[in-house]
Amino acid sequence: MQGSANPHGHSQLQTLLPRESLLWIFAAQLAVLLPHFAHLPLWLLGAWTVAVYWRLEVYRGRREIPGRLVKLLAVSLAVLGLVLTYRRWFALEPMVALLAVSFTLKNIELVSRRDALLSLMLAYFLAATLFVFEQTIPYALYGMLCVVLITAALAAQQGKGSARPGRALGLSAKLLAQAVPVMLLLFVVMPRLGPLWAVPQNSAKASTGISDSMSPGDFSELSKSDKPALRISFDGPLPPPEQRYWRGLVYTHFDGRRWSEPDLEQYYASWRRGRGRSQGVSGAAESEQTLPAVGPRYRYQVIQEASHSPWLFSLARPHSETEGVSATGDDTLVYRMPVASRLAYDVRSWPRESLARDEPLSAAEERRHLQLPGSGNPEARAWAQARLAEGMGAEQISTALLDLYHRNFTYTLRPPALGRDSVDEFLFSTRQGFCEHFASSYVFTMRAAGVPARVVAGYQGGEWVEQQEYLLVRQYDAHAWAEIWLPGRGWVRVDPTAAVAPERIRDGLQTAAAEEFMQDALLPLHKIALVTRLRLQWDMINYRWYQTVVSFDRERQEGLLTRLLGEVSPLRLALLLGLPVLLALAALLLWLHLSSRGPALPTVSRLYLRFCRRMARAGFARNPGEAPGDYARRIEREVPRLGPMARQITLAYERAAYGDSGSSAAAERQLRRLLRGFWPRRRARPTSVQSV
Structure with missing residues (x-):
């Protein structure tokens, strides 16, 4: 070489x-x-x-x-x-x-x-x-x-x-x-130090989850994935199923087919530069000023899977003190960079009905939430204008539209394809759709009636895991709903899907679309009860792993040390570090001491020494240098009643110790069996035992 x-x-x-x-x-x-x-x-x-x-x-x-x-x-x-x-x-x-x-x-x-x-x-x-x-x-x-x-x-x-x-x-x-x-x-x-710098991951990496835009069919695709999206544990009461709306994004712009937030990149870049407010972005401090210090609220921790996007998920009116998390004016949370791995953050949320909202919507915000394309979907526009001509107000128009959904529409995971005028085709032709069809058509029609409205995307529901007490939200729980602005009440959530399939909100997608649920799966594992239980057990193990190991931050470390030491002080920390070292040194010294005593005796020799010790306790000790055969003959002369057993034990020992490999194993088993029943009576003066 x-x-x-x-x-x-x-x-x-x-x-x-x-x-x-x-x-x-x-x-x-x-x-x-x-x-x-x-x-x-x-x-x-x-x-x-x-x-x-x-x-x-x-x-x-x-x-x-x-x-x-x-x-x-x-x-x-x-x-x-x-x-x-x-x-x-x-x-x-x-x-x-x-x-x-x-x-x-x-x-x-x-x-x-x-x-x-x-x-x-x-x-x-x-x-x-x-x-x-x-x-x-x-x-x-x-x-x-x-x-x-x-x-x-x-x-x-x-x-x-x-x-x-x-x-x-x-x-x-x-x-x-x-x-x-x-x-x-x-x-x-060791002190739990945060990273000295933050290196972003490739945010363009493909991932399953809520996108920055929505068009018909997007959420029905997510319904094919049962991957975990969120795990939520509560410090206090659990919201009822009809209140479990985990909002992530708000879509305000409609181009005739796709809903999006046109200034999304500026939206997050402005927050990251720390400029405060842009297009409705408000920092955590400002959000805290508008939220009451007491009153009904939910406290919970969210563990979010990697989404490679900066938006987070929470209930309405959220506030988080987790580092890097900020609230926006649209009642959503964003992180300082795309979420490239599991992220845990703490949130407090206030039910909207407990918060008064008297200030009017600004002119810029009103224009933003009334935006519609210059043309397209004429039938939906005409329906909205007809309701206005009848003298209906915002709530009455909303009730009429929801009643239309309830009477004539079908909830399905396999809706027919829609053309250019997607809202008209859905409302007046196909009348079959998934959550994004209902939310999109509802917001379009309400805007056509002059009511500020917006689409909200996130997750709804979740499976309660009783053993670990957390809510497991999967990708198929992805959902879209609507919000309308009502004077004196502010933004009010309206879920058109609930008018068609209330079981979707109450019991989840598996119940609402049982026949169509996960039909495209190569193996229908969700229908096998054992597999479902095993997957849930695995998710619980992952949840406990993250809670115990991955998210072991400074706060958890201080809590553990306080439980162990009572009071965290340099002296007690030194003792905590020093005691294991001393124990390790003691174990090493013991091992060296035992090693210096020479190699361990063979099993057969230890069994024979056990016989000698029992004879010694009975008063017939073996003499120094006395051969096993001589010892057995002496026992036979001095104690005739023990002679036969001593002779059998000695013969079994000699065959096990000096015989060939074939007979030694059987002789060793015989020696163990003989010793199991050999317990001679104790005499008054026992003597010491010598080595083989």
């Missing part, structure tokens, strides 16, 4: 790597890289494969270690690949990809133990980045497996025989097992 000259002399760290050490390094690298290819470009796997192949060819003597020109070319191609793959460099994926590239290119100059140690240190870092993307139990277990393999690869570099799988893995497991108590101790007592 070719190698570069050693400028530092013949150091042990510069010893050339044998084949077994190389294979261990490559196995550890592959284990670390595999889960990253869910979010990193596949060409990185190809680059790693080429680098490993080249290095193995060097070992076989078919190629040489690349020179500077080849290395420069490889680095240039890797950087070019990163530039073409990622448009934005200051994000998590390109940072991890850059680390993976460095990790990969190191293989083409993997010559000495020094290179091996550097490569394995990079592997530890890359394994740690797994938990930046996911903190689930499977990722945690896989991360532990990666650490075991990296440590085994590190142990395999220690010399002759160290690369044998059993020895390397055994040493790795032993080292990591010894580190577990220290890890648990540091997990409990």
